[in-house]
Amino acid sequence: MKLYPIFASLSQRAVLVVGGGVVAERKVAALLEAQAQVTVNAPTLTPRLRRWARQGRIAHRADPFRENWLERVWLVVAATSDREINALVANLGELRRIFVNVVDDAALSTFHVPAVIDRAPLTIAISSGGEAPMLSRLLRERLEALLDDSLGALARLMARLRPRIRARFPASTARRAFYEGLLAGPVAQLLRQQRHDDAQAAAERALAAAPRSAGGSVVLAGAGPGDPGLLTLRALRALNEADVILHDRLVSAGVLALARRDAERIEVGKRAGGHSTSQEAIHALLLEHARAGRRVVRLKGGDPFVFGRGGEELEFLRAHAIPFEVIPGITAAVACAAFAGVPLTHRDRAQSVRFVTAHCRDSRDTLDWAALAQERQTLAIYMGVNELATLQARLLEHGRAASTPFALIENGSLPNQRVVCGVLGNLVERAVAHAAGSPALLILGEVAALAPSLAWFGAAPLGATVHALPALAARPAGDVLDAVHQAVC
Ligand code: SAH
Numbered sequence: 001m002k003l004y005p006i007f008a009s010l011s012q013r014a015v016l017v018v019g020g021g022v023v024a025e026r027k028v029a030a031l032l033e034a035q036a037q038v039t040v041n042a043p044t045l046t047p048r049l050r051r052w053a054r055q056g057r058i059a060h061r062a063d064p065f066r067e068n069w070l071e072r073v074w075l076v077v078a079a080t081s082d083r084e085i086n087a088l089v090a091n092l093g094e095l096r097r098i099f100v101n102v103v104d105d106a107a108l109s110t111f112h113v114p115a116v117i118d119r120a121p122l123t124i125a126i127s128s129g130g131e132a133p134m135l136s137r138l139l140r141e142r143l144e145a146l147l148d149d150s151l152g153a154l155a156r157l158m159a160r161l162r163p164r165i166r167a168r169f170p171a172s173t174a175r176r177a178f179y180e181g182l183l184a185g186p187v188a189q190l191l192r193q194q195r196h197d198d199a200q201a202a203a204e205r206a207l208a209a210a211p212r213s214a215g216g217s218v219v220l221a222g223a224g225p226g227d228p229g230l231l232t233l234r235a236l237r238a239l240n241e242a243d244v245i246l247h248d249r250l251v252s253a254g255v256l257a258l259a260r261r262d263a264e265r266i267e268v269g270k271r272a273g274g275h276s277t278s279q280e281a282i283h284a285l286l287l288e289h290a291r292a293g294r295r296v297v298r299l300k301g302g303d304p305f306v307f308g309r310g311g312e313e314l315e316f317l318r319a320h321a322i323p324f325e326v327i328p329g330i331t332a333a334v335a336c337a338a339f340a341g342v343p344l345t346h347r348d349r350a351q352s353v354r355f356v357t358a359h360c361r362d363s364r365d366t367l368d369w370a371a372l373a374q375e376r377q378t379l380a381i382y383m384g385v386n387e388l389a390t391l392q393a394r395l396l397e398h399g400r401a402a403s404t405p406f407a408l409i410e411n412g413s414l415p416n417q418r419v420v421c422g423v424l425g426n427l428v429e430r431a432v433a434h435a436a437g438s439p440a441l442l443i444l445g446e447v448a449a450l451a452p453s454l455a456w457f458g459a460a461p462l463g464a465t466v467h468a469l470p471a472l473a474a475r476p477a478g479d480v481l482d483a484v485h486q487a488v489c
Helices: 022-033 047-054 067-072 083-096 133-146 151-168 172-184 186-192 196-208 233-241 275-291 310-319 332-340 361-366 385-397 424-433 446-454 477-488
Strands: 014-018 037-041 058-061 075-078 099-102 115-119 122-126 217-222 244-247 264-267 295-300 324-327 352-357 377-383 405-410 418-423 440-444
Touching: 014 022, 014 067, 014 083, 022 037, 022 047, 022 075, 047 058, 067 083, 075 083, 083 099, 115 133, 115 151, 122 133, 122 151, 151 172, 151 186, 151 196, 172 186, 172 196, 186 196, 217 233, 217 275, 217 310, 233 295, 233 324, 244 275, 275 295, 275 310, 295 310, 310 324, 332 377, 332 405, 332 440, 377 385, 377 446, 385 424, 385 440, 405 424, 405 446, 418 424, 418 446, 440 446
Parallel strands: 014 037, 014 075, 037 058, 075 099, 217 295, 217 324, 244 264, 244 295, 352 377
Antiparallel strands: 115 122, 377 440, 405 418, 405 440
8 A cells, every 4th residue: 555645734723642551642642733633542651641731731531531522633643552533543644534543453543653863844754655664764764864953944944035046046957956056055064063053054145146157067977887876976976966968878777766756857778780870869968958057967777987988978078168077887797706605806716807808890899819828817807798709719719728617697686687607718608598688798718606605685696606615614715716626617
């Protein structure tokens, strides 16, 4: 069941709380903060509730619950330990179309009380629809830590200036930029330092200053390999500020879901064969949107400077005097290695690592195969899986041992990740046997022998049967590599 979240304005509105124990007391406290007129119905009250009743902050009714009390209330909270009473209150509320919360009983409740982060007037509420209240609580604690106490003061300052900000920046893009300046700049900082007058003065100055130039800009950002958790905070912020996002096909839906809701998303995926024309079309789009004053995020899978043609796009922007910045991303080699348990370098087995692309004919013909075939180095090969045969043949031709281990990682870091293991000699055979598809990254080198034993994410590696691994753990790293290698082959 999906809930519809609302924030209720209860000031001077009657609310009935049935129950007078500590749970009821907590609910009453929150209701009083919202200035509700609270009546507590219970034979006995906690000392605190009694005090509130004496002080006239709440009304107390000790007699048994009566149906007609529901006539004048907006909301009811049932917080007794008696399930029958709670159910009765819930049913009567239902008949009268009054929202009832039965504490700790999602099924009986017609409204839920969320976990709240209170930065009044800013309120953040979290609900798991009663399914995982502990998760809501844990998330609340995390957000509490992330969100500074001064946010309430910032919200109040924004509220005071709001009419003038609106008048000053009629266009929503410029207005948003101004608010972002308040949030990210000296005003928020001064509030964090409890310097309220200085903050107000700084905000006034910002409002009086010349409006920022309307020119657009481009952020060239890496989206990482797919798992949204691998996005950098900087990229996340850029996505939150974007007016337009031009993204590659490889950028995952999970990453795009983190972007600002009303940002325009344009997929500019390039498929093999159509490279140059679509690259020109991408340039044209970048120019068009930046010149229209928009903040453009050019989002690429992995890292924009690793086989991403990011450099070409920046040269183009420079030539057209469009300002840009670059945010790195976790490139497929680094992510796939981590998610497949293959250390790219290893003291005993690989002192260097090369990122290689074997995507098209050009790269195949210009690669230094003799250098790539040398031992004790790791090759991280970005490629279409149909290039595997050429790769296998050329490396063998140039002397790389047929026994060199590999790990082929498909959809690295994503829920459908698969890892196929083997050795250079059976690379094509294994890839075909397991129908490896794109996107896939090939890690070839002595270190790939570790994949079966260090695998920790997703399904177990295919093509690798490792026996008696726990016993290996106690042995020196070199021995483990040898033993695992033998088990794999
Ligand atoms: N700029 C990107 C690479 C673009 S080239 C980066 O830094 O990662 C596209 C190639 O990257 C794919 O053919 C594949 O070899 C590799 N790749 C990208 N994402 C991948 C993933 N999640 N799993 C495996 N390989 C991936």
